[in-house]
Amino acid sequence: MKKNLHQRGAQAPLVGSKATVKIDKLAVGGAGVARHEGLVVFVPLAAPDDELLVEFTLVKKNFSEARILEIIKPGPARRTPPCPVALVCGGCNWQQISEEEQRRQKEQIVLETIQKFNRGLEFEYLPIQASPRSLRYRNRIQPKYANGRFGFFARNSHEIVAIEDCPITETALTDKFSEVKQWLQSQKKSGLQKLEMYISEDDSVRYGLISEEDDGVGFSQVNRFQNVDLIRTALDWASGEEYRHIWDLYSGAGNFTFPFAERWTSAPITGVELNPKLVKRGQAKSRDSRIQFVESDVESFLKKTKPQSQDLVILDPPRAGASEYIMQALLEARPKKIIYISCHPVSLARDLQWFFKKAQELNIKASLRRVQAFEMFPQTDHVETVVELRVDS
Ligand SMILES: C[S@@+](CC[C@H](N)C(=O)[O-])C[C@H]1O[C@@H](n2cnc3c(N)ncnc32)[C@H](O)[C@@H]1O
Known part of the structure; x- marks a missing residue:
């Protein structure tokens, strides 16, 4: 053994x-x-x-x-990385592995992690959803610049790996690299400069310096091609029911809020988000009084407002996951469905453990209906997962 x-x-x-x-x-x-x-x-x-x-x-x-x-x-899935600096750059850690094997490993990691934290829990496990693009998919990057070198930090280091291109980034951004370098040189600033470059919603390229005080545009899904399928899956899994209210917890600027408001045309929908910039962006985009964005920490929000049994909850926390309080409060609220979108298998598995532990304690019947991993970040070990939770009312 x-x-x-x-x-x-x-x-x-x-x-x-x-x-x-x-x-x-x-x-x-x-x-x-x-x-x-x-x-x-x-x-x-x-x-x-x-x-x-x-x-x-x-x-x-x-x-x-x-x-x-x-x-x-070499193992059968080892290959020459598509990027010449892949083995030194801190950005990607799986370029040496074929894309098919990357997906196979992510599918396995998500399954094993959920099972490790939740022994005996039964659920339907759907095959991983591949990304429409394996390269040229990133629409937001944070390059660095110092002493004439433009690139990304090397793995486990603050040395800059100089780059002319980045094969996982959309060409609309990489085409601007020389312009950005010239702009940085003209600034004549000394020391390390941190930047953010992204494709905005109107398809224009934006870039600028970021700092402790100004950390850039805030969260957005970096793979817009796969984001379409992620939203479609969340919508499909929530379908077949009418809801009294839809709660989009960790809503960002409304990536799920707006498509859900379009599908469920009579339910009010509330996005809860901590970052004021994202709340403002969501509010500015909203043309419907049914859609509201609240600037709040999700846990504090749930201490004051409880979803009800006829409601839908969308939960899309950062890598750290939700919390014991949040998972238990949601279990006790017994909404019709919870669609949990996760970007870290360990925090997802731990949150599920808290949820089902409370269900057992309170003798409430809850189930993990289905789980699917999504390839949002090809060439890296990062993986997105969508799960559907149900609680008997
Ligand atoms: C994974 S992102 C999801 C955002 C959005 N659902 C989307 O798809 O674009 C997680 C979001 O949670 C926000 N956030 C982080 N901690 C939070 C907290 N304690 N309470 C509320 N929002 C938080 C972040 O600013 C970020 O926008």
Whole structure:
């Protein structure tokens, strides 16, 4: 039987020592997972089934980390990355893996993570939804500039990897790189400059410096091609019911709010969002008094306002997920449906655990009706997941 702990009696490897390992699979966070004398080894930039000569960079009681010194035998899905700086740039960590295998690994990671936190929980697991584009999909990026170098931070470093292009970014943005570099040079500012470049809703390209005080435009879905399918899925999974009220928690500027208001034409819809810039943008776009945006932290909002049993809740939190309070408050409110859109499998699995733990405590029948992973961020380990939750009223 495989054990997480280092085999009893086996000598722990020293940092700097070498070993040959075979990668079993990829983990949340993107590293390859191997075992060396029973000890789990995480190897960044690996591909499944790679046989590697590695050097240990960190050794703990239950796991270790190592870097690749030599690829002894590449796994079948290993490929030459499409981007020439992929192995040093901190932006993408899965370019060395075929896109089909990236999707297979994400599908597996989401399933295993939900199951690990929720033993015995049954649900329909749909095949991962591929992205219409695997390259040239990003419409918002945050490049850096210092001492004439324009690019992204190197992996685990604040060194800038100079770039002429970025193959995951839409050409409308990459075509502007030389203009942006000239603009930066003309500013004659010293030290590190952080920028944001994005394609705005009217399709024009915007760019500017960002700082601690001004952190840019705020959240928007970076893959607009796949966002269409994400919205369609959320709408389809909520369909077949009428709702008294729709609550779009973590609404941003209304990515889900507006399509839901269009599909359910009589229910009032409230977006709850912390970032005032996004609230203002949502409010400015709204032409219908049924649609409201409230500037608030979701947990504080739910302490004052409770959804009811005839309502729909859309929940799209940041990577940290929702919270124990939010999941339990939603369970107790017993809305007709909850559509949870997640950008981190671990926080999703933990939130589900809180939800079903409370359901058990209160003897309320709740179910995880279906789950589907979405490829929103090809060439990276990041994955989006949509789930449908139901509570018996
Ligand atoms: C994953 S984004 C989703 C936004 C939107 N649903 C969309 O699809 O564009 C999460 C959003 O939650 C907001 N947010 C973060 N923490 C929050 C909190 N505690 N309460 C309310 N909103 C929060 C962020 O500003 C961000 O807009």
